[in-house]
Amino acid sequence: MHELSVTESLVDLCRREAEKNSIRKVKRVNIALGRFTGFSRDSIRFYFEILRPNSCLEEAKLKFREIPIIIDCKKCREQSEIGEPILICPRCGNADIELRSGREFYVESIEGE
Amino acid sequence: MKKIDVLKPVLVSNKERALQNRKLFDRMNSLVINVIASPGAGKTSVICRIVEHLRPRCRILVIEGDIRGQIDSQRLKKLKVDVIQINTETACHLDAYMIAQALPRTKKKYDLVLVENVGNLVCPAEFEIGEDYKLAILSTPEGDDKPYKYPLLFHLARVVIINKVDLLSYTDFDVDRAIVQLRKQNSRVRVFVVSAKTGEGMKAAGDFISNDINARKKKVRN
Numbered sequence: 001m002h003e004l005s006v007t008e009s010l011v012d013l014c015r016r017e018a019e020k021n022s023i024r025k026v027k028r029v030n031i032a033l034g035r036f037t038g039f040s041r042d043s044i045r046f047y048f049e050i051l052r053p054n055s056c057l058e059e060a061k062l063k064f065r066e067i068p069i070i071i072d073c074k075k076c077r078e079q080s081e082i083g084e085p086i087l088i089c090p091r092c093g094n095a096d097i098e099l100r101s102g103r104e105f106y107v108e109s110i111e112g113e
Numbered sequence: 114m115k116k117i118d119v120l121k122p123v124l125v126s127n128k129e130r131a132l133q134n135r136k137l138f139d140r141m142n143s144l145v146i147n148v149i150a151s152p153g154a155g156k157t158s159v160i161c162r163i164v165e166h167l168r169p170r171c172r173i174l175v176i177e178g179d180i181r182g183q184i185d186s187q188r189l190k191k192l193k194v195d196v197i198q199i200n201t202e203t204a205c206h207l208d209a210y211m212i213a214q215a216l217p218r219t220k221k222k223y224d225l226v227l228v229e230n231v232g233n234l235v236c237p238a239e240f241e242i243g244e245d246y247k248l249a250i251l252s253t254p255e256g257d258d259k260p261y262k263y264p265l266l267f268h269l270a271r272v273v274i275i276n277k278v279d280l281l282s283y284t285d286f287d288v289d290r291a292i293v294q295l296r297k298q299n300s301r302v303r304v305f306v307v308s309a310k311t312g313e314g315m316k317a318a319g320d321f322i323s324n325d326i327n328a329r330k331k332k333v334r335n
Contacts, residue, residue, distance in 0.1 A: 002240075085298065086264075087300075
């Protein structure tokens with residue numbers, strides 16, 4: 001459900017950026033989405049279909065780049081990519097870690113004319 | 114066809130508004146806690162206990178987020194604290210804009226602002242409102258697997274309160290297992306095991322928040 005307001009924010013951001021850069025038709029929106037966020041790309045696509053008519057995003061496609069969850073272990077100093085958000089160093093089992101990536105949700109770029 | 118680098122978070126406007134709220138809270142000199150839990154976990158009961166414990170020493174504002182109704186705010190008003198009720202109508206979480214609109218336009222100062230978010234373990238975790246930290250509540254009837262199933266909230270929370278320990282014998286909830294799981298997702302989390310119904314364990318949780326209020330004031334003074 002919260003993806004509706006999130007997709008509205010996405011559309012607003014793209015519109016502002018398109019206007020600022022004199023893009024009248026956005027063809028593609030490149031989005032970086034971390035694996036450790038509460039956002040579903042399918043839901044975002046669903047709401048985007050509803051929100052894009054009659055705007056500069058009418059013909060736009062959403063392209064998602066998935067960003068893995070990467071942690072730094074403060075004990076063994078190793079950096080690891082983990083498959084699910086169990087935030088434990090897979091090498092030494094230590095839970096005192098720093099989250100390096102996985103929480104991203106941003107528009108990388110827009111393409112259009 | 115041209116390509117423009119944007120590199121801005123999608124929730125940039127919420128983030129900016131949360132920062133503005135933060136400045137306002139700083140002017141009010143308040144510690145702000147975003148209380149998040151599922152419906153029925155005992156958010157209002159825990160808040161009532163915290164208010165009872167801290168009211169003699171602190172000025173407290175409670176912001177109540179509910180989809181509809183005034184039930185929670187009426188309950189809190191009986192404790193003689195200032196309460197603002199936000200009805201989100203359909204939205205499953207509070208966002209920074211709702212808080213900005215609801216904040217009182219008085220010059221009143223509060224030591225503590227407790228924000229009770231809409232009952233939900235997913236969405237509220239993603240929307241900053243200008244808080245100092247998130248406090249998550251997990252109640253025993255929900256099951257000790259919730260930190261595993263809802264990792265983001267339990268990763269972000271500075272404090273987790275395990276509530277309804279008075280019901281422990283009626284459930285399969287294993288407190289040790291829950292704490293082990295919590296630590297796997299958040300090694301720095303502070304856990305309190307309480308019953309808001311009987312008051313068990315609530316003094317320790319209240320004292321912890323009281324320390325945070327004092328630490329914050331000290332930081333501001335320096």
